Amino acid sequence: MLLKLKQIVQNIFKITKLENELSEQSQILQQCTQIAQKSFFFNVKQNNVSSYPHSINDFGFSIFSQFNEDGIVLYIFAVIGFTNKYCLDIAFANPVGANTTNLLLNWGFNGLLICGDEKERISSTSFFKQNHNTWLLPPKIINSWVTIENIATTLLQEHVPEEIDFFSLDMDGVDYYILREILKVIQPRLIVVEAQNIWKTEKSVTVRYNSDFNRFKFHEDYCGASIPAFVKLLKENNYKLVAHNKYGFNIFFIKENLGGDYLPEIKAADCIANLPNYYIEELDKRKKEIEHLDWVEV
Numbered sequence: 001m002l003l004k005l006k007q008i009v010q011n012i013f014k015i016t017k018l019e020n021e022l023s024e025q026s027q028i029l030q031q032c033t034q035i036a037q038k039s040f041f042f043n044v045k046q047n048n049v050s051s052y053p054h055s056i057n058d059f060g061f062s063i064f065s066q067f068n069e070d071g072i073v074l075y076i077f078a079v080i081g082f083t084n085k086y087c088l089d090i091a092f093a094n095p096v097g098a099n100t101t102n103l104l105l106n107w108g109f110n111g112l113l114i115c116g117d118e119k120e121r122i123s124s125t126s127f128f129k130q131n132h133n134t135w136l137l138p139p140k141i142i143n144s145w146v147t148i149e150n151i152a153t154t155l156l157q158e159h160v161p162e163e164i165d166f167f168s169l170d171m172d173g174v175d176y177y178i179l180r181e182i183l184k185v186i187q188p189r190l191i192v193v194e195a196q197n198i199w200k201t202e203k204s205v206t207v208r209y210n211s212d213f214n215r216f217k218f219h220e221d222y223c224g225a226s227i228p229a230f231v232k233l234l235k236e237n238n239y240k241l242v243a244h245n246k247y248g249f250n251i252f253f254i255k256e257n258l259g260g261d262y263l264p265e266i267k268a269a270d271c272i273a274n275l276p277n278y279y280i281e282e283l284d285k286r287k288k289e290i291e292h293l294d295w296v297e298v
Contacts, residue, residue, distance in 0.1 A: 033063060037074060037106060044078035056243045064101035067245050069192065072252060073099065076190055080258045087111035087166040090146055090178065093120050095127045099168040099192055105133045112158050113141045147211040148181045155185050163187050170194040173213045176206035176225035176233065176298065183237045190254050191239065197249040198287040199226035201268045205295040219290045227251060227268045229298050240265040248272045
């Protein structure tokens with residue numbers, strides 16, 4: 001069973017490569033990608049995946065996500081199932097590299113994508129309008145500078161349901177504070193957030209809040225919050241950490257009552273446990289450049 005699932009993942013990689021190389025045949029190839037993904041999905045769903053020793057990362061792959069997040073998201077949904085197929089993506093910059101695009105194009109999702117730049121909104125709107133899977137009912141895409149002062153009102157005005165299937169957050173800024181406010185309003189079943197992994201698991205810290213925060217005023221790595229900070233915040237809101245991407249900075253949480261033994265809780269240290277030494281050394285080097293800045297313990 002494990003070998004069969006890995007073979008399906010390999011097929012998805014091959015089809016995606018072809019899709020990128022042969023854009024004139026993209027519609028046919030996208031249909032092939034959907035078939036391969038559904039084969040993967042239902043093989044996970046119909047079998048006792050917990051009986052196989054593996055890491056969720058073994059089933060990670062990228063269709064549109066930056067790294068292997070698409071496969072991890074799909075694996076988790078194969079276990080916990082879908083409900084309303086609604087997604088929220090804050091700091092959606094480009095469909096290529098986003099964690100929600102595959103769900104929107106290939107899995108019948110709809111939702112709200114919030115861009116921080118009007119040019120990003122225009123280009124993303126064009127992308128979904130031109131795709132044969134979303135041209136009739138594209139996601140709602142807005143341009144808004146998200147703050148703790150306006151996020152609750154924005155979600156209310158855009159009629160975001162109180163419970164949604166998926167939420168992706170990657171602001172490279174005051175992500176911790178935004179997530180804290182969002183959890184007062186909605187309860188996503190699956191959350192992926194980008195953590196600042198230069199701290200590894202040493203501290204539970206975040207940048208200091210400012211409504212017009214811009215990391216480049218300080219340092220490009222002065223942004224976000226550490227892995228322990230997000231784990232602590234989400235634990236307080238009845239979520240458990242269940243997965244991470246291949247580099248340990250995109251981390252995945254589900255509601256504690258979901259997944260059972262099929263998606264056991266993992267530790268913050270697991271996110272960096274298998275990183276190569278050269279990458280750890282690079283993280284340590286980057287940390288020395290910004291550890292003196294104004295980090296807030298949480």
